[in-house]
Amino acid sequence: MSNLKSVLAGVDVLERDGFSALAGSRVALVTNHTGLTGDGRATADLLRAAPSVDLRALFGPEHGVRGELDTEQIADGVDRRTGLPVYSLYGPRTRPSEEQLAEIDTLVFDIQDIGCRFYTYISTLAQVMDAAAEFQKRLIVLDRPNPIQGAAVEGPIADVDKLAFVACHPIPVRHGVTIGEMGRLLQKERVPGCDLTVVPCEGWRRNDWWDATGLVWTNPSPNMRSLTQAVLYPGVGLLEMTNVSVGRGTDTPFELFGAPYLEPRAFAAFVNDAALPGVRAVPVWFTPRASVFAGERCGGVNLALTDRGAFDAVRLGFTLAAALRSLAPDLWIPEKLMTLLVNSDAYRGILEDRPYETIASGWRNSLTQFAARRDAVLLYP
Known part of the structure; x- marks a missing residue:
């Protein structure tokens, strides 16, 4: 049934x-x-x-x-x-x-x-x-x-x-x-x-x-090809204005993440060590056919959802940023992260290598306030 x-x-x-x-x-x-x-x-x-x-x-x-x-x-x-x-x-x-x-x-x-x-x-x-x-x-x-x-x-x-x-x-x-x-x-x-x-x-x-x-x-849109990609997008997509590939130019955009300057096993280990609920990182090499790093071999991860209900996409995005800061501090260029992050306090937290929970505590009150704003316009139970 x-x-x-x-x-x-x-x-x-x-x-x-x-x-x-x-x-x-x-x-x-x-x-x-x-x-x-x-x-x-x-x-x-x-x-x-x-x-x-x-x-x-x-x-x-x-x-x-x-x-x-x-x-x-x-x-x-x-x-x-x-x-x-x-x-x-x-x-x-x-x-x-x-x-x-x-x-x-x-x-x-x-x-x-x-x-x-x-x-x-x-x-x-x-x-x-x-x-x-x-x-x-x-x-x-x-x-x-x-x-x-x-x-x-x-x-x-x-x-x-x-x-x-x-x-x-x-x-x-x-x-x-x-x-x-x-x-x-x-x-x-x-x-x-x-x-x-x-x-x-x-x-x-x-x-x-x-x-x-x-x-x-x-x-x-042309690169939003599955529900899985839509679930991952608010996290992976946060970083796509920076010098990384988010999988555009491959068959699975937003499920792949990497760059030519990354070693996939170390990157996957960093992400998995964060023990994020609902997602695991599998080390991969991939070569985008188009978009950022077209034709270049990228090291990185394939992101596998294991429990979308427990998954926090934004936390994944910040974890990916922390991994880039840790493993490629001289090669990852974070400035354009603000294009989509659009929050100065959160951006400063990334550059100062603060733990995610510390950064997130800075927006918790405003998120609670947004929830109240949102409640006033909801149409569905």
């Missing part, structure tokens, strides 16, 4: 209810390839075909509307399936312009997030909310489950004076909300003037991981 649920994403609820929320509106859709119904139809195609929906334009985040691009600049264009204009929100422009919204009444947002602060889809949501408030447009977010579940929060809060596109709001690394709940948090704390409606999922609970939902996994 299957333990899988039959979770409905927000788009499925919208369709079941006859698209009533969009009646009489001229609509623009912010979406990508993860905007899918439970039976695999693209939200863009669904809304375009619905007789009661007047879909006028599409907006795409990082990787584009159909999720096929992995470049730093994405151009505007025309969607080959719907024939609609596509406006990029990843490049020189990160929010819809007044001109682009001139003939639009309602923005609809349908993108799968993965539950990590520096995954840029929540920043795109924030920018869309800013535009919706400024130009007085309604915004409807079609909610989707948090793949790495929504019960846990981890890591330091982003410093308010260092917010950027990879840290759009003072939230922790693992934020523990759905994309719809994030919209509610941003409305409450950043864009109170945004006319926001969230179409919730049905059948999802906070403790549910993606593999309990019955929903098909679609890679949220």
